[in-house]
Amino acid sequence: MSDALRICVLAAADALDAARSELGILDGAAGDGDHGMTMSIGARNVRRRLQALPSDTSPGDLLRAIGLAMADVGGAIGPLYSAAIGAMAAELDQGPAGGNADLARLHRAAAAAETAIVDLGHAVPGDKTLIDALHPFVLALGTAEASSPDLDAAVAQAVDASATGALSTADMVARVGRASRLGDRSRGLPDAGATSFSIIVRAMADAYRGARTGHG
Amino acid sequence: MSDALRICVLAAADALDAARSELGILDGAAGDGDHGMTMSIGARNVRRRLQALPSDTSPGDLLRAIGLAMADVGGAIGPLYSAAIGAMAAELDQGPAGGNADLARLHRAAAAAETAIVDLGHAVPGDKTLIDALHPFVLALGTAEASSPDLDAAVAQAVDASATGALSTADMVARVGRASRLGDRSRGLPDAGATSFSIIVRAMADAYRGARTGHG
Amino acid sequence: MTSGAGPSRGVLKKLINDPFDAVDEMLDGFVAAHADVVRLIGERVVARHQTGRPKVGLVIGGGSGHEPAFAGYVGAGLADAAAVGNVFAAPSPDACLEAIRAASTGVGVLLSYGNYTGDVLNFGIAAGRAVAEGIDVRTVLVTDDVASAPKAEIDRRRGIAGDAIVFKCAGAMAERGATLDQVERVALAANAATRSMGVALSPCEVPGAGRLSFEVADDQIEIGLGIHGEPGMRRGPLLTADATAQILVDTILGDFEQPSGNDVALLVNGLGATSHLDLYILYRAARRVLEDAGNTVSRSMVGEYVTSLEMAGASITVTRLDDELKALLDDPARAARMIR
């Protein structure tokens, strides 16, 4: 489980590097243009921290280390991710349980992450922030949990929901963060942080499936 | 005569304004790019000085005023032109005499201008400076003076000689002035100061002919 | 991305190495060049050499790319420490906390920085930890950018070149041996009296981003920009210095209680690529608009104070002065990039 988590996290780091220029463009359209570079710095920090951790590190400790790596990044995004990841760590401490229990725990972890980010940043859906990709992600996990026990299917639906949520921010006007100064001029392109979130969860989901089915 | 001189000088000022961008390009190719603007500032200074002078001002005093206006410009070109114009002023003080005497005086005046510039700047033909347009101008006047008394024909030949001289600087390597630092890289385009000199004398000659034949 | 061996393959040409090393190499060079004034603590804190005597600490900071802000304003009569972030990214909580510790001599620490989400979050986390360590911490946010929010939401405004004014006044007050209450009070007063408006003529590029911060047509400018290469509030045609100053100063004066009868400091700040020739012409124009409106300019600052990498453009900052602020601006200061 810890190995699988490592693989997923490193996949997310690579996906962020690949998206650096795109994320810079999105952040620059309305904000200050650093998000691509900032997330790449985060990816580098995360890789370094993971290398330093023994292979038997628990998933919770692994996440806490990743949270610290993200805190080092600074910017608005650093504290938000580090708080979110710290909250998820608590959920993962119980370790795996199989079947629906995993899905339930993932749902709780994602919900805890959202709560942590909202507590810190006070953004609500519609503010054109990563919340607009994270909130539908959490909702989709909840809906899936209520209907079927299939973790992969649930994750796939949640990833799609976050992607849709990220795209939907294109029509939104930024109300918080750097971009808010622009008012209506911030409309047009999707939010950088929402986009990077959807990139992260898709990369992790793909890597997780690949790792389990051995096509990783 | 003084009126004709005014007309010629103002024609030269207009021609320099029209050539500002071209002269800037030539100076910028190897030097510091200011020659177009510097000569336009000179043109403005000259217009102001002429306006301040009474209409009965003698040609010599008119030229001395123009020399002061050029001195105000600064740069390398200001002192060179102001010394040259000052030297010409002395020649013009005798006033017109008609026929070959005018041509002889013009020749002496041009030669005095060349001497003044060489005394100050120590450039020799081939150094890629305005001397390469002025020197053939003086030579042509001398040749014409020896052969025929026709002032217009002599001036026309001298103007053509200065234009040819200016163009010939394209193949030269700058040895003095700002451009000399470049060595071989200064080859290719004609020298800015040689070009502006040939523009000035052509504009004055055209205006003089126009003024006399009434097509001014 | 570029390797340490190759040049920075960005849109704009830069004299850097690996963009991932840019901030750390800059700090390494900065503390080496100004070792008489500052030292590096850890990786991202620039601190003034200890004086021994207790004084209220002033901690400033923010993202990189605004040089000489913020590290350039650390020194006698100014800040005690600056927390340094990545380019256009607020410093981490650890860096902020390190800076607070370095500035603390037991009589309290004032944090002052521009009002941006990232800075508020990171400095806020650090402030909480510092308080837990028993340090008396106060915070004064700089909010001089009139373009960043309407007057009704004045507390949401961002900090731009007004930083230099607020830091100078607070730093001078702390150097005089004032209490934390007094230093906080003058910082609040300086910020309340300060307004800025800027224009951008050309964009900048975050090292490694591989793209310009925004695109603007050859005959257009961005009015009401921030200091991060953001697009401005609105776009307009390129104007003369006189017309530009009129727009910027009118907006500032319209935001003051009274637009005339003020004794002011006028700061003209270059954003990076604009020549000193232009800055002094803009200063002249701004000063005329202020004086024509019935104000007196009694203090002036012209140069690069809070930049946006190599962006072309400038901002105008006006501070309404009373005798106290005037004296604080005049107090001696010996920072690497601000000497009085």
Next chain:
Amino acid sequence: MTSGAGPSRGVLKKLINDPFDAVDEMLDGFVAAHADVVRLIGERVVARHQTGRPKVGLVIGGGSGHEPAFAGYVGAGLADAAAVGNVFAAPSPDACLEAIRAASTGVGVLLSYGNYTGDVLNFGIAAGRAVAEGIDVRTVLVTDDVASAPKAEIDRRRGIAGDAIVFKCAGAMAERGATLDQVERVALAANAATRSMGVALSPCEVPGAGRLSFEVADDQIEIGLGIHGEPGMRRGPLLTADATAQILVDTILGDFEQPSGNDVALLVNGLGATSHLDLYILYRAARRVLEDAGNTVSRSMVGEYVTSLEMAGASITVTRLDDELKALLDDPARAARMIR
């Protein structure tokens, strides 16, 4: 050309009015912003406020577009007057003479300026007139630009950022009350000990010229440029800061008597558009090259000292120090744009 009403229709965007008024408006703004330090005499002379006591006068100057040079270096411990020319054009003989008169208190005047044909001609004419007026005038030309002529013709070299070093040393010596001989001697010594090399990344535009000073490909730089947007000696690929510093410093060291064992001042000068981030990274790189070659960097200056309008690029200046030059660099100075 542009009218006062319209913006400057050049290739690069500028915050100016009518380009024909640019220099006079800049000076008007400059003396208004720095009225505590300088005053304007006539149209083109910036002079320090009279001190009353006799001292050797230091007169500097040159074309505009190099701000903060030259007017920014007028003040206590530095120059007494600066003659200001049009953009990239030496000041007129009248301006130079006015500056000499303003600086003269009867004990002699040293003229120091970059070695350019135009400056030599105009200052030379003025010097002749001043001597005729009974003023004891000496001249020390600044010739630090290694790229501008081979060592065999060292006297033909131009002056670039080394101006700041030579002016600082001569100004400090004059402020100490030294004789004209002594001031001339240290100016000659400072110039003889100083070498510079620069790179340009992008061109500049003379206001009103309507064209860029040169064209350079996106992945190319000009090596060995002057400070007038001239093309450099040669063109090369864009390199990292480390590789650029290696080339520039190696060229400088190769021009010294001995390339190692020197105690030096290192000045990294921004040409206008290059960010402070880049300048400090370049400083770090240059310092390492100097130290790796066995030299000690004991004095440092990083910033914009002698610019080329809004040109992107930087120059590196190295001065071999002895105790006298070190002390002169450390002496107090209070010019508008150089305070020690």
